[in-house]
Amino acid sequence: MGLEGPGWRVDVAPPRRLAARAQLLIENLFDQSHIEFVHPSTLGNAAARPDPIATEMVETETRFSVWRTVPPMAADDSSRAVFDGLGDYLMARIRVELLGVSLVNSVGSQTFNATADGQMLDLLGEMNFLHGVTPETATSTHYFTAAARNFARDADGISAALMARNDGVVDQDIAVLEAVERHLDALGDVRAEVTFASDAGAMQVRRRMERILTQDGLVRAA
Template sequence: MTWVPNRWYVAAWDSEVDRSPMARTICNERIVLYRKLDRSVVALRDACPHRLLPLSLGFKEGDSIRCRYHGLLVGPDGAAQEMPIKSERVPKAICTQRYPVVERHRLVWVWIGDPERADESLVPDFWPCSAPGWTFDGGYNRIECDYRLVIDNLMDLSHETYVHQGSIGQHEILETPIETRVEEDEVYVSRWMAGIDPPPFWRDALRSSGPVDRWQICQFVAPSSVLIDVGVAPVEAGATLETHDHGVRGFVIDAMTPETERTTHYFWGMARNFDIEDAGFTARFKAQQGQVFDEDVEVLEAQQKAIDMNPDLRLRGFSIDQGSARARQIITRLAAAEGAFAG
């Protein structure tokens, strides 16, 4: 196991889950999700307690699911409500696992582990996604790689220079030193680029040319999220690394949910505090961001294949990998505390 049990993981965007059953594998556990009539989300183990046919193949009846194989009716609490032969008594022991669910910041989170330990205060605080004066939207990619490789990618933005050279990459990123600090179960990597020309993506967002100050502050939040405070401001605005509500500012929101040890659900988005009423710009911004992340997907999947083909080799860490190395150490420590292995 390479992840931390007894934590919240994003299972879906709020718009993905509707009345019809939806199946998704989270941390090697197959889960079925759907909404009840009151629109609250149900998450159950996607296996009928009779013959284990996926419940996601079944038929919805009110807030319950009838198994498509023999007709066992399972309620939203996971308990059997009706046997295949309706005259038979329903044993209390016949049930399927139910997962705690929280909807927050337009995402559906499920608790993987002991349901008695589900603590809503442990849901990562994606505050820009819900705060007044901000707007938020995003997308999804399924990536065929270890979720920790995605965290490595996001905590080391030096890769932008070459992977994203047509959009957000520029050589000043590699030429600027980083500052790394650890605060309990969080890691911060900061980079301040003063008096530079903005890359195309940020120039268009600012709607002006000329030298800018650019910042990148990556924040790893255990067990598998990264928030990146990014933006540019005209030099004359006087922005600083500590105070930069100038120019155009956004938070890249990243939630990496392990599907298996070699595949990842990647939920991404951008929360921003400028042009928040411009729905057309939001759609265009999301499309551009999606193109940027597609470039990451290509690299990460190729990296995972190379790792699998070279079992005698190990990843090496340079100075630019400080953030990702600290994040991995936190994951390993938290997993070990749960009696799990995060090698």
């Protein structure tokens, strides 16, 4: 189902610009381990930390995505207010997905009815956070974001809360990425880089983009 199709609500944020290279932003969107450090007040804390071992990477010719499954949670009044037809438990499948070279869905969610022992049942709703990443120069980037959901579409309060949170998260990411860019600038061309298991998604998306750009003749192979 496309963004323009019936049944979706789309909220578009004002465009932003950051003084950092586009690649840093794209890799950051795939690095879920930064959330507890960069967004402790807006998105989560250590309890929300994804286990890199429990993630699943799916790569096809046209798409690359990293998935994880959230264990069953008991339904409460706030989740019932959002999802029609919610039973006793819900589960979610969360993904970060590269759609082409400049559009990322981070973080998309599919929420399901579920059993207490973790069996997923019918799909209750889906939400996508779209990040359009357009290089301006070698070290600056235009950044476009939007949220799309196919549940609680008339709930203006949910949209307002989502967009306010999005704005705060984008502020935090831009501050960190601009600091990284200044650091890279000071160091020159950095080849020695330390990576960890939690960087697997970001490293995979870097390799994929290098491959696409090389295949398209946009850059020469190193």
